[in-house]
Amino acid sequence: MPNHGDLRGDDLHLAGVRTLSVLVTIPSDTFVTEHVVDLGQSTVAYAKITTVSITPDGEIFGTEEGNLIVDVQSVHHSPDGISWRIINSSDWFNVAPMTAAGQVSFDLVSVIGRYLRYSPIQIAYWPSFETYIGPNHPTATLRIDVEYL
Amino acid sequence: MAHHRDLLVVHPLRRQTQSVILDTDPETFVVSHTFDLGHVTFAEAKVTVLQINPDGETFGTTPDVNLVVDVRSIETSRDGLSWSYLRVADYWFHDQVPPVIAEGQVSFEGTFIVARYLRYFEARIAVLGDISTYAGANHPTAQVQIDVSYI
Numbered sequence: 001m002p003n004h005g006d007l008r009g010d011d012l013h014l015a016g017v018r019t020l021s022v023l024v025t026i027p028s029d030t031f032v033t034e035h036v037v038d039l040g041q042s043t044v045a046y047a048k049i050t051t052v053s054i055t056p057d058g059e060i061f062g063t064e065e066g067n068l069i070v071d072v073q074s075v076h077h078s079p080d081g082i083s084w085r086i087i088n089s090s091d092w093f094n095v096a097p098m099t100a101a102g103q104v105s106f107d108l109v110s111v112i113g114r115y116l117r118y119s120p121i122q123i124a125y126w127p128s129f130e131t132y133i134g135p136n137h138p139t140a141t142l143r144i145d146v147e148y149l
Numbered sequence: 150m151a152h153h154r155d156l157l158v159v160h161p162l163r164r165q166t167q168s169v170i171l172d173t174d175p176e177t178f179v180v181s182h183t184f185d186l187g188h189v190t191f192a193e194a195k196v197t198v199l200q201i202n203p204d205g206e207t208f209g210t211t212p213d214v215n216l217v218v219d220v221r222s223i224e225t226s227r228d229g230l231s232w233s234y235l236r237v238a239d240y241w242f243h244d245q246v247p248p249v250i251a252e253g254q255v256s257f258e259g260t261f262i263v264a265r266y267l268r269y270f271e272a273r274i275a276v277l278g279d280i281s282t283y284a285g286a287n288h289p290t291a292q293v294q295i296d297v298s299y300i
Contacts, residue, residue, distance in 0.1 A: 016163070016300060017188045046189035046227055046264045093231045093264070107227060109189060109264035147189050149300060 020146045023052065026070070026123055028137035034119035037146055039112055042079065045148035047116060048107035051098045052143050057136040061099040063126055070098035070140045071124040072106050079113035097126055098140075116146065167297045170199065171272060175288035179221075179273040183229065184297050186263055192299035194267065195258030196220060198249060200292040206285065208250040212278035218249040218291045219280060220257045221271035227264040235261045248277050269295055 024035045039045060051070055054061055061068045075092075076084040089095065092108045106118075123132040123140065132138060171180045186192060198218055201208055209215035224232040236259060249256045261267065272293055274283040283289065 017190075044189055044191055044262050048227075091233065093227055093233060107264075109225060109227070109233075109262055111262060149190060 016149050018148055020148070022144050023141055024118075024121060024144060025141045026121060026139050028055070028057070028139040031132045031138070032120045032122040034117065034121060035144065036081065036118075037116040037144060038081075039114055039116060039146065039148050042114055043112055043148045044109070045112045045116065045146050046107070046109045047075075047144065047146045048104055049098070049118070050143045050145065051101050051103045051105075052141040053101050054099075054140045055138060057138045059132075059134065059136055059138045061138075063097055063099060065127065067099070067126045068123055068132060068138060069126045070142065071122050071129055072118050073120050073122070073129065074118075075106065075108065076117045076119065077110065077112045078115045078117065081115045084117060085113070098142075099126075112148070118144065163300070165299055167299075168294060170292060170294050172292045173218075173272060173274055173290050175204075175290050178275075178283045178289070179271040181271055182269050182295060184267045184295075185229075186265060186267060186297070186299050188265060190263050190299045192261050192263045192267055192297050193258070194223070194261060194269075194295065194297045195255055196249075196269070196272070197294045197296070198252050198254045198256075198291060199294055201250075201252055202290045204287040204289045206283075206287055206289045208289075210248050210250065210277065213276065215248075215250070215277050216274055216283060216289060217277045217280075218254075218256075218293065219273050219275035220269055221273060223257070223259070223261065224268045224270055225261065225263045226266040226268065229266050232268065232270075233264075235259070235267075263299070267297060 075087045078084045087110045222237045223235045226232045
């Protein structure tokens with residue numbers, strides 16, 4: 001495959017490419033949250049999620065039945081933050097259950113109305129994807145990275 | 150007192166182009182190409198047939214008899230490893246793309262959302278009808294040019 005090298009710094013800037021990163025922590029009492037990224041305009045974007053840290057608090061993260069995972073159930077976009085349209089999973093590249101720090105998943109490329117929403121982001125049971133309801137307080141911090149025009 | 154307002158520098162989106170000329174392999178009848186556009190972007194892309202060497206076969210519009218120039222799929226990737234379909238051949242041929250059978254013909258064009266890499270996977274000599282890759286005894290080939298324009 002031809003490799004023309006990564007564009008960086010001024011090259012990316014001249015190409016009109018912008019980047020945005022945000023950290024999201026899942027509450028250790030409700031185990032579920034959501035996050036909306038405002039790109040400021042209609043655009044095309046590549047976005048990915050990286051697991052920064054996981055605090056099991058006595059639970060086990062993994063892909064054995066009954067283990068916990070960090071899960072994003074759906075990704076939507078919207079022009080106004082009110083009316084949302086789902087980004088089909090066919091637009092996602094790698095969708096693996098997140099069970100360890102440093103893992104990248106839910107990366108996608110799509111047209112974005114303006115807002116990009118991840119909802120819900122949760123601590124869930126594998127493989128049912130049901131939200132954790134146990135007595136402990138597992139949590140995770142994720143980083144959402146977006147590259148857009 | 151002079152008031153120096155902040156200058157707002159707006160960088161216009163710079164349109165870029167890439168082109169490549171490819172020959173289908175006379176033995177396998179396929180060739181693929183990956184463009185590295187460097188970043189997420191919109192891209193317009195098209196295929197122009199420059200030359201066809203039938204080598205005893207007939208390119209035309211009779212299903213199950215004639216040959217056509219085909220592209221199996223157009224795909225995108227962020228890392229060059231994991232690919233998502235943008236278009237697939239059956240969809241084109243049955244619904245949208247007329248058979249590509251002559252030099253100078255432009256086809257397989259579209260506007261695509263590209264994560265970074267844009268791949269024309271298996272430009273090939275195919276049999277019109279089931280769009281299977283040619284498997285006969287001869288060695289027909291085609292030379293195509295792929296043009297990509299993007300921000």
